[in-house]
Amino acid sequence: MALQIETDVLVIGGGLAGCWAAIAAAEAGADVILADKGYCGTSGVTATAGPNHWWVPPDAEKRTQAVRDRNNRALGLADPRWMARIIDTTWRTLPTLADYYQHSITDGGVPHYQSLRGPEYLRALRRYAEVRGVRILDHSPALELLLHADGAVAGARGLRRQEGPPTGRDWTVRAAGVVVATGGCAFLSKLLGSRNNTGDGHLMAAEAGARLSGMEFSTYHTVAERHSTQTRSAPYAFADYFDAEGREIDTGADPDVTLPIARALLAGPVYATLARMPADLRAILPQIQPAILLPFQRQGIDPFTQRFAITLHGEGTVRGTGGLRLTDEDCQTDVPGLYAAGDAATRELIAGAVSGGGAQNSAWALSSGTWAGQAVVRLARVRGRRAREVAEATGGAGLRPAGTPDAADLNGQLAEGVRAEMLPYDKILFRRAPVLTRSLDTLDGLWRVARDHLTPGADATSRVRAREAAALVACARWTTATALLRTESRGLHRREDAAALDPGQAHRLLSGGLDRVWVTPDATAASAQVA
Amino acid sequence: MIELILADRCTDCDTCVQVCPTNVFDARPGGPPVIARQEDCQTCFLCELYCQSDALYVAPNCDEPVAVDAGAIVASGLLGQFRRDSGWHEWAGQSPNLHWRMGELFARGRKPVAAPTP
Numbered sequence: 001m002a003l004q005i006e007t008d009v010l011v012i013g014g015g016l017a018g019c020w021a022a023i024a025a026a027e028a029g030a031d032v033i034l035a036d037k038g039y040c041g042t043s044g045v046t047a048t049a050g051p052n053h054w055w056v057p058p059d060a061e062k063r064t065q066a067v068r069d070r071n072n073r074a075l076g077l078a079d080p081r082w083m084a085r086i087i088d089t090t091w092r093t094l095p096t097l098a099d100y101y102q103h104s105i106t107d108g109g110v111p112h113y114q115s116l117r118g119p120e121y122l123r124a125l126r127r128y129a130e131v132r133g134v135r136i137l138d139h140s141p142a143l144e145l146l147l148h149a150d151g152a153v154a155g156a157r158g159l160r161r162q163e164g165p166p167t168g169r170d171w172t173v174r175a176a177g178v179v180v181a182t183g184g185c186a187f188l189s190k191l192l193g194s195r196n197n198t199g200d201g202h203l204m205a206a207e208a209g210a211r212l213s214g215m216e217f218s219t220y221h222t223v224a225e226r227h228s229t230q231t232r233s234a235p236y237a238f239a240d241y242f243d244a245e246g247r248e249i250d251t252g253a254d255p256d257v258t259l260p261i262a263r264a265l266l267a268g269p270v271y272a273t274l275a276r277m278p279a280d281l282r283a284i285l286p287q288i289q290p291a292i293l294l295p296f297q298r299q300g301i302d303p304f305t306q307r308f309a310i311t312l313h314g315e316g317t318v319r320g321t322g323g324l325r326l327t328d329e330d331c332q333t334d335v336p337g338l339y340a341a342g343d344a345a346t347r348e349l350i351a352g353a354v355s356g357g358g359a360q361n362s363a364w365a366l367s368s369g370t371w372a373g374q375a376v377v378r379l380a381r382v383r384g385r386r387a388r389e390v391a392e393a394t395g396g397a398g399l400r401p402a403g404t405p406d407a408a409d410l411n412g413q414l415a416e417g418v419r420a421e422m423l424p425y426d427k428i429l430f431r432r433a434p435v436l437t438r439s440l441d442t443l444d445g446l447w448r449v450a451r452d453h454l455t456p457g458a459d460a461t462s463r464v465r466a467r468e469a470a471a472l473v474a475c476a477r478w479t480t481a482t483a484l485l486r487t488e489s490r491g492l493h494r495r496e497d498a499a500a501l502d503p504g505q506a507h508r509l510l511s512g513g514l515d516r517v518w519v520t521p522d523a524t525a526a527s528a529q530v531a
Numbered sequence: 532m533i534e535l536i537l538a539d540r541c542t543d544c545d546t547c548v549q550v551c552p553t554n555v556f557d558a559r560p561g562g563p564p565v566i567a568r569q570e571d572c573q574t575c576f577l578c579e580l581y582c583q584s585d586a587l588y589v590a591p592n593c594d595e596p597v598a599v600d601a602g603a604i605v606a607s608g609l610l611g612q613f614r615r616d617s618g619w620h621e622w623a624g625q626s627p628n629l630h631w632r633m634g635e636l637f638a639r640g641r642k643p644v645a646a647p648t649p
């Protein structure tokens with residue numbers, strides 16, 4: 001029998017942003033349901049990493065300076081007011097986790113709040129949420145949103161994949177408002193912890209009428225040992241890189257080695273060594289990042305004395321900046337009652353055209369989650385749950401084929417088709433109009449297949465996979481179409497055929513649409529907001 | 532990807548079934564879980580971190596399954612290392628969390644920038 005729940009707040013996604021959203025809403029006294037595709041505590045890209053938060057003490061001068069520094073790097077697309085807000089919310093909120101996370105006491109005797117280990121952080125957030133009364137539904141991916149006749153969000157539907165075999169058990173949650181916190185879309189690259197981040201929230205929100213922004217800034221890459229997922233960049237600060245002939249690759253002075261390494265990988269295998277890491281740091285590396293050495297030890301590689309093959313994993317929008325467009329300070333999307341938080345939302349507001357990884361993104365996930373959670377509680381008080389009103393399902397591709405259902409394994413074919421356009425370095429890092437046009441053509445074809453023939457399948461796994469496949473295709477189309485329209489190079493978006501920054505394009509690009517994808521400049525000029 | 536569940540160590544607690552973020556395992560009545568969807572494994576090692584019996588082995592290769600020798604792996608002492616280094620469960624307090632020193636890696640690893648020629 002299907003699970004039916006009425007609540008004040010529904011949070012979709014239980015990573016960093018979703019947990020903070022649920023905690024904030026429960027703290028404000030609301031009934032909260034949090035549904036995650038995986039397990040809230042291990043799922044999402046924070047659980048496998050260890051984020052450092054943007055951490056600036058409440059000293060007016062220091063904060064102004066921090067905002068100014070980042071804004072200068074954001075290439076005209078950020079908004080200093082949003083930066084100041086996340087600094088403040090992070091500073092006030094992160095220490096409230098102290099009952100559940102053992103913050104390190106540093107040499108100065110002060111608790112170190114800003115940088116946390118991933119598995120412990122997410123375990124702490126889960127406990128915090130549970131103690132506050134949040135009801136967590138693990139292994140319960142959302143598949144589609146529900147809408148009221150007036151266009152406001154009414155709830156969502158999904159399935160519990162570990163119950164009711166073989167199809168899984170359906171769930172429906174009716175709520176006053178919904179927070180989409182489904183993370184970025186990593187296009188099934190092998191980025192650490194990103195398997196569940198297939199852009200489902202982007203698709204669901206777009207079906208309900210939301211628009212996106214900044215999808216062209218989706219080119220961030222991270223080095224890892226050749227066959228491993230460990231995209232942790234800190235130890236690689238000590239890396240030296242070599243080609244197959246043993247010649248050192250010049251990576252320049254910039255700590256971001258993506259472009260020279262990608263060029264080298266396009267030409268042949270690349271090797272690295274961490275020999276420059278001093279002995280005192282080698283000795284404590286397992287206490288800093290306990291997982292980083294596992295792949296080496298298990299293959300009998302000594303990364304400090306030997307050279308090992310490496311790769312670059314693409315991150316899609318994860319440490320890019322694109323995502324759902326926000327319309328107000330509460331992180332509401334274009335759909336009334338639907339909020340976006342964390343990597344599912346655009347991070348242009350705080351990072352502009354460059355990556356917010358390393359400090360800003362986690363501060364953003366915490367802050368946007370907190371604001372969105374609180375906003376839905378206010379909405380619930382004003383409008384009520386409206387749970388008895390008729391609501392309409394909005395899901396299309398992968399749920400309800402428009403044409404004849406196809407029994408073939410379209411999930412796998414579509415996913416591979418997207419990977420072939422979104423992961424090769426030459427297509428993503430060295431963009432050119434003819435290649436982008438061909439990609440878009442291919443992706444449009446994949447969309448027609450998804451829309452007309454993709455069927456949910458008979459078991460829980462393939463039901464989830466079908467929606468993921470549709471979401472991957474949709475995100476790939478918005479990304480590619482936006483990259484085609486931005487005929488310049490700016491931050492993460494790099495065009496081989498338009499290598500310079502064009503001052504005339506200092507605006508954000510909105511995108512959206514399902515059957516017909518569109519891209520258009522955002523009328524609210526971001527550069528005008530630069531202080 | 533996940534390669535092994537060591538039946539003689541497993542206590543059948545089903546924790547791994549619950550915590551695996553990509554739903555790789557299936558619980559089985561009266562026995563250890565099975566690796567039901569290995570192709571969905573994201574090689575995150577988190578099942579090892581949560582398994583208090585050190586009964587799981589994740590091979591570091593995320594691209595394809597590899598042949599593993601269970602006897603050699605048990606003998607190697609690698610099982611449970613992630614838990615030990617993380618100071619989880621019975622290792623609490625024995626391996627300090629030095630994550631806060633991550634910034635030092637970035638700072639000290641940065642190559643010295645050549646002084647600009649005057």
Ligand SMILES: Cc1cc2nc3c(=O)[nH]c(=O)nc-3n(C[C@H](O)[C@H](O)[C@H](O)COP(=O)(O)OP(=O)(O)OC[C@H]3O[C@@H](n4cnc5c(N)ncnc54)[C@H](O)[C@@H]3O)c2cc1C
Pocket residue numbers: 012013014015016017018035036037038039043044045046047049050051052053054140141142143181182183184191192196197198200201231232318319341342343344356357358359360361362363365
């Ligand atoms: C290796 C790495 C290191 C990083 N280090 C830093 C750092 O030092 N500093 C920093 O600021 N940022 C860092 N970041 C970025 C930071 O981790 C992210 O910004 C942050 O995790 C975003 O949180 P999120 O909750 O939006 O997404 P995630 O943490 O990815 O969570 C998304 C959640 O949504 C769930 N989900 C997906 N689809 C569905 C669905 N259909 N139904 C239900 N649930 C769903 C997933 O299962 C997952 O749990 C790093 C990122 C990576 C990859």
Ligand code: SF4
Pocket residue numbers: 536540541542543544545546547548563564581582583584585586587
């Ligand atoms: S967590 Fe470990 S002990 Fe528990 S069922 Fe899984 S393998 Fe067995």
Ligand code: SF4
Pocket residue numbers: 532533550551552553554555571572573574575576577578579589
């Ligand atoms: S390594 Fe991660 S994804 Fe793979 S089985 Fe273990 S917990 Fe699941």
